[in-house]
Amino acid sequence: MVVGAGAKVLPRRDHPDVESNSRKPASARASGAGLGSNRDTTRQHNLSTVLTLVHCSAGISRAELTRLTGLNRSTIAALVGELAQLGLVLENEPDQRQQHGRPSIMISPGPGVLALAVNPDLDAVNVALVALGGSIVNPVRFHTVAPPSTAEVVNIVSAIYTGMATSLPENRRVVGVGVAVPGLVDPADGTVIEAPQLGWQEEPLAAQLSAALNLPVTCANDAIVGARAQAAFGAGRDVSDFVYLYGGASGIAGGILSGGQLLQGATGFAGQIGHLLVRTDGANCSCGSAGCLEAEVTREELLRATGVPSGQAEDLESTVLGLFESGNAPEALLEILQRQSRLLAVALRALVHQLNPSVFVLGGFLRILARTMPALLEDAVRVGGARSAREQVAIELAPLGEDPVLVGAAELAFTELLADPARVLGTASPAPIDS
Numbered sequence: 551m552v553v554g555a556g557a558k559v560l561p562r563r564d565h566p567d568v569e570s571n572s573r574k575p576a577s578a579r580a581s582g583a584g585l586g587s588n589r590d591t592t593r594q595h596n597l598s599t600v601l602t603l604v605h606c607s608a609g610i611s612r613a614e615l616t617r618l619t620g621l622n623r624s625t626i627a628a629l630v631g632e633l634a635q636l637g638l639v640l641e642n643e644p645d646q647r648q649q650h651g652r653p654s655i656m657i658s659p660g661p662g663v664l665a666l667a668v669n670p671d672l673d674a675v676n677v678a679l680v681a682l683g684g685s686i687v688n689p690v691r692f693h694t695v696a697p698p699s700t701a702e703v704v705n706i707v708s709a710i711y712t713g714m715a716t717s718l719p720e721n722r723r724v725v726g727v728g729v730a731v732p733g734l735v736d737p738a739d740g741t742v743i744e745a746p747q748l749g750w751q752e753e754p755l756a757a758q759l760s761a762a763l764n765l766p767v768t769c770a771n772d773a774i775v776g777a778r779a780q781a782a783f784g785a786g787r788d789v790s791d792f793v794y795l796y797g798g799a800s801g802i803a804g805g806i807l808s809g810g811q812l813l814q815g816a817t818g819f820a821g822q823i824g825h826l827l828v829r830t831d832g833a834n835c836s837c838g839s840a841g842c843l844e845a846e847v848t849r850e851e852l853l854r855a856t857g858v859p860s861g862q863a864e865d866l867e868s869t870v871l872g873l874f875e876s877g878n879a880p881e882a883l884l885e886i887l888q889r890q891s892r893l894l895a896v897a898l899r900a901l902v903h904q905l906n907p908s909v910f911v912l913g914g915f916l917r918i919l920a921r922t923m924p925a926l927l928e929d930a931v932r933v934g935g936a937r938s939a940r941e942q943v944a945i946e947l948a949p950l951g952e953d954p955v956l957v958g959a960a961e962l963a964f965t966e967l968l969a970d971p972a973r974v975l976g977t978a979s980p981a982p983i984d985s
């Protein structure tokens with residue numbers, strides 16, 4: 551369970567959880583997760599709560615932990631001490647900003663435990679180590695000339711991870727791997743059911759990567775993963791109802807947090823916002839239908855209109871904004887921005903009335919539409935329909951780049967650690983891969 555932490559966040563909510571589909575090495579399976587006394591269960595719960603609060607904050611005082619958890623000061627001191635011994639948190643100098651009473655010790659996420667985050671895309675495989683607290687340690691973007699196969703992803707990640715592992719200080723350990731996939735993933739076992747743009751079907755990616763890396767691996771859809779990052783660290787951290795929309799090379803994906811829970815649907819595939827019908831006579835979609843949001847609103851069209859090569863898609867936003875703000879945007883580009891924004895607005899309006907979110911978080915190239923045509927999107931979520939539903943909707947931007955997806959992928963790998971820190975660190979394999 552994650553509490554949306556930070557100084558002002560009080561409502562507890564369940565973590566927007568993706569059911570773990572970890573493939574664990576034998577060493578981790580043989581853990582003593584069995585029958586503990588009530589006291590052990592309480593201790594585990596309290597360690598989990600405190601670690602999660604520290605993880606989701608950039609630093610939190612011991613006094614604040616006491617207040618947020620309702621535990622007494624000596625219990626918090628003991629729990630923090632245990633987490634510090636495990637290398638999970640750091641106890642820092644007291645917070646001098648505090649005006650009244652004794653300054654309280656500040657607790658921050660420790661650097662000792664890392665997750666390996668992986669995000670295969672159409673033209674690259676992104677890999678990074680991510681520390682607790684969501685800080686990316688050393689991101690690598692490995693370009694590929696064509697969409698990578700799962701075997702290529704396994705080889706690329708293994709090679710990069712071997713290099714990373716050998717240069718890690720001795721007291722660092724990698725507890726697991728999280729993979730954000732631009733496609734449908736079976737939450738039960740991490741099999742990629744389909745990732746049409748990558749040409750993948752029924753690929754047991756979690757099992758393949760786990761065998762290669764000798765680490766537990768959890769796979770999930772990239773937008774669900776992005777939504778988790780938003781819920782833990784981003785625009786969604788203070789709200790329990792938001793819709794995250796991410797536009798990338800492989801289409802538009804969505805993650806929906808409703809009542810503090812990530813909407814999963816009967817079989818884990820809810821939130822396919824890219825396939826919302828936005829135009830009845832629209833373009834053919836990879837799903838076999840036509841007029842879907844992701845068939846009509848594409849990064850490809852913006853790349854073509856601006857001449858930015860797909861290998862440099864990270865420059866697309868600055869290029870479009872440069873043209874737009876200097877008044878030099880060609881008519882064709884303006885037409886595309888307006889048309890795509892109107893069609894995105896159709897989707898947002900439908901979502902406002904179906905889901906009643908308080909925030910839309912737009913990531914990837916959808917940021918460009920929000921930054922160039924804000925009125926089209928804002929009008930769409932504020933006009934018509936139930937007044938109460940539209941009154942409070944805000945449109946916010948996710949941070950630029952792949953970072954939210956990598957941070958969210960790491961969240962997948964941290965799930966078990968956050969739930970039971972002492973057990974996972976007692977059993978997780980500290981050794982890197984056999985090579």
Ligand SMILES: [Zn+2]
Nearest residue numbers: 825835837842
């Ligand atoms: Zn579709």
